[in-house]
Structures are given as structure tokens and as C-alpha cells.
Amino acid sequence: MKKTEIFDITLTSVFVAIILMMSLVQQLGFLTILPGVAITLVHIPTMIGIFILKPRYGFILGVIFGLGSLIASYMYGATAFDLAFHNPLVSVLPRALFGVAAWGVFQGLQKLSKIKNGNYLVVLLVSIIAIIATVFGARQIAINGGVTNETTMIVVTLIASVFALAFVAFYIYLTVKNNEKELYVSSSFIVGTLVHTVLVLTAVVLFSDFFEMSFGDAVPVILGVAASNGLIEALAAAVIGTPIYIALRQLPQLQRKTKKHSA
Template identity: 30%
Template sequence: MQSKNSKTYELVLTALFMAIIIAMAVTPLGYIPLVVINATTLHIPVIIGSLFLGPKKGGFLGGVFGVTSFVKSSLTPTPSAFAFSPVAALTMLPHDGIGEALLLVFKSTFIAIVPRILIGVVPYFVFIGIKKAIATDKKVIYGSIINAVVSFIVGFGVFAFTNKMITEGKFAISTSTAKILAVIIGIVVFVAIEFLFMKKDAKTLAFVTAGITGAMTNTLLVMGSIYLFYKDPYAEVLQIDPSALMAVIGGIISFNGVIEAVVGAIIVYLVGIVLDKIHPAGAVAGKN
């Protein structure tokens, strides 16, 4: 049973994360416009909230994130706002009768809310699972495998970002150099995490992986749902053939998604190790 102090702490932390999410949503800090879709940093407080408050409160915070997306897309619509706002969908997309209108409402509400709720659920169980895995006698094997995956994602994110800058003429280096740079950074990240994981704090790997998982949960589910529900209108916004949309979405995931995941991993780790000293992450298992 939770103590009064513990309940008060969780209530205050929940309110704090809610305030942060709302503040980020109404300022440029929360959504970064990228032509037809917004990259986001709003997943970060949701992930951290999940780790320290549990999956129920984490899911609630994810829902708050989803509502801000819903509202923002309704009030200041982008060309793809129909994917996140039933209001925008009903005004921007053709529909005939109440049945089609309700279907549009369902699709847009699902994309705006459900993936964001899961941002507050999935990272918690990933965090708990990794903590349990690295507590076994096979810590070195499990830890190194997970670390290798994390380092690959970071390296790939560096390459995706650098290659995009090269394509846009902002970086005067070759693609081969970008690949070498990405490999070097991936190796550096692997060595750094391995040192922290093996020598200092075993929770390092859990925090980093939870940050990546939360960000990718958002990107994969949102972009996957857009492809499933709004393939043709989204392709029209991008001015491409619907048959080419899968490749474009893959590009968005490999660039936006991986960059968001890397940023999320860094911030979740830095904030997580501080908060963990006050109230251990994952400590609400079985009570939330």
C-alpha cells in the first residue's frame, strides 16, 4: 500500500508533467514544423512520467499529449492536419453521409490519441524488462546485445540527419564520409554505454532504451496508422503516387523518428538519473 507521502509525490509529479506537456504544446518547444508534419519533443515528458509514475499515469499523460495534438491540428491546421483532428478531417476530406463522417472522426481520433497513450505504457514495461534481464547472471550478454541495438539506432540517426543535410547542400561532405562518421559515433556510444552499464549504473541502459522505445512507439504507430487510414489523401498532400507512400513514410521514420529517439534517449537518461535518486524509476510496479 502506498504511503501518503508517496501518493502526494506522484500527484505532484503527474501535475508537473501535465503542465510541461501543455506548455510545450503551446510553444515552439513541443512541435517542430517539417513541411507536412510536425516532429515532436512532447513524447519525452510522457516517457519520463511513465517510468516514475507507472503505466496508468503514463498512459494518462500520453492521452494529454494526444489531446494537445488534436487541439493544435484543429486550431492551426497543417496540410496533413486531417490525420490528427476530426474537425480538420471533416472540413478537408470528402465524405458522404453520417457513416463516412463518423469513420473520419474515428480514424483521426485514433491517430491523435492511441499511439500517444501507448508512449506512456510501452517504455515502462521495456524499462522493467531490461532491469530484470540485466539483474540475471547473463547480464553481460543481454546488456551488450541491447547496447549494440541502441548504438546502431544512434549511428543510423546520425547518418540520416547528415545525409539529409548533404542532400540539401548544407553539409559539404560526401555520403561516404557521413557513413564513416555515423559508424564512429555508433562505436563511441557503444563504448560509453558499455562503460556506464558495466562499471557504474546498470540503469543507464534501461533509461536509454526506454527513451528510444517511447519515441519509436509514437513514430511507428502514428505513421503506420496514417498509411493504413489515410494513404491516398496523405499521398496527395505530399504530391506523390500512393504506391510510393510506403517509401516516403520509411524515410520519415528513419529521419524524424530516429532523431526523436536519439534526443529522447539522451534527455530521458539525464533526467531519469536525477529523479531516480529521489524516487526510483519503476518503483510503482504492482501499485499503479
């Protein structure tokens, strides 16, 4: 077995241990901020590993992430949304797909950033995604809350737009502060997190009969959850994950790997 393969397996094992620890220790990887509202943080070490390792190891990390979520739902699940993760099609399947999708996002944004004016295109892409997600999600939350007045909806849209612009401004500041050449890294954490949110919530809608029986029409509830959690998790991933990834990449073994992957 080659030294690089041994290094990959060892590094994968380290990430597996971190993912399982964060998944199974209460209030560590799934942080409950309000009753029924949890912020996922386990996706951060998962994405760091995905960005560093080969796709097959990223898939493994995604599966482990899903298994940790499945076990945690039995250990700590209390709400209807938590109990939906008893189904492996909700807890494991989307996380396994996420392991592949996040790697694709990282590779795609890295290549995009290297073309002429590529960094501007990356910023534009992430900004559009963030603004659409924030505005659409805020409007859906207002609708779920019974708001029907058009004037109120306009106010909600304007407030959501301000928050979205603040998110974009902080995202650009974070990128410039670290290194604008690494813009694709923080961007990948943001887009990857939103991809994870979409995959998981889609699985909840498609495969969770318990959730639908509890809430009736599941789609509005899901959209509200996506709006309230998605961008918070994306921002946390960019703030926490970017410096860790950049620091890890300074290791001699990882410098060789990343150069080889980007070639």
C-alpha cells in the same frame, strides 16, 4: 487516500501540465527544422513520467500527449502530414498505446540488465535496432529520391552504417558517463522513442485517408520520415531524459517507489 496515491496524482498533474505546454506552444514540443520536417520532443517528459509512475498513470500521460498533438494539429498544422493528426486514431490512439508500451520497454530492459551479462545484451539489442533502422531508412530515402543504381545504394548503405555506428558509440559513451548501472534507462529512452515512431507512423498509414490521397502510396513516404526523424528523436530522448530521470529519482518519495517497482 494514501500519501503515495496523492503523490502519484500530484506528480501526474505536473507532467500533464508540462506535456500540454510543450504540445501547444509552437516550436517547443514539436520543433520544425525544415518545412514539413518536425522533430518531436514532447515524448521525453512523457517517458520520464511513464518510467516513474504506475502503468495507469503512464496511460493517462500517453492520452494527454495524444490530445495535445490533436489540438496542435488544428492550431499549427500546415502540411499533409500535420493534417493527418486531425484524426484521433492517428494523434491519440498510438500515444495512448505508447503510454503502456514504453512502461513495458522500461520494465523489460531493467530486468534484462540485472541478469548475468545483461548489460551486454541490452547494448547489443539497442545497437541492432539502431543499425537496422538507420540502414533500412537511408536506403528507403534513397529509393524515394529516385536512386536505382546498385553502386550508389552500396555507398548509401556504407554511409548509413557509419552513422549508425557513431550513434551506438555515442549511446555507449553516454551510458558509461552517467553510470553503467543505469544503462537500461538511456536504452529505454532510445527503444521507447522508436516504439513511439513505429506506432504513430503505423496509425498514419492505417487511418489517414487524407495523407494517402495527397501522396499516393503513403508507405515509402512514411519510411522516409521514420528514417529522418526516428533516431534523432531517440538520441535527444537519451541525452535529455536520462539525467533528468536519474536526478528526479533521487527524491526520497521516488526512491521508495522505484525500489518497490523493481522488487
